[in-house]
Amino acid sequence: MAAAGFHRGVSVVLVPILVLLLLLIQYGPSQAINQRSSNSNNNQIPSCSDIASESQCSRNPKCRWCRSDTLDDMCFSKNEASRLPQMVFSCTL
Structure with a gap:
């Protein structure tokens, strides 16, 4: 019984961490690319x-x-x- 409680406790901690990692993987690089491209557009004519x-x-x-x-x-x-x-x-x- 103690082992079942341990596994449940581990999953409660690991699930939010996995969700955060997935979000970082999905949105992290695209934000960095957008920042780089917006910095390179500083010399262009504004819309x-x-x-x-x-x-x-x-x-x-x-x-x-x-x-x-x-x-x-x-x-x-x-x-x-x-x-x-x-x-x-x-x-x-």
Whole structure:
């Protein structure tokens, strides 16, 4: 009977440890890869949605600055700007 209690106690300890190890194996390397790739992108041009000022937005030929009376003025990609409702946004060409 003591042996059965011992095995049950060991499994109670080992199961959470195994689950944690599996999670580390699955998510650990991908996070490290994402961090490395994001660090290498520091010198690249930001996407239009990351630009907060009109002057920076107008410098990027792929972006359009859009004004709104009801929402914040924002920088959108050329394609996104063409699909915005004209009743809400007025975008530069």
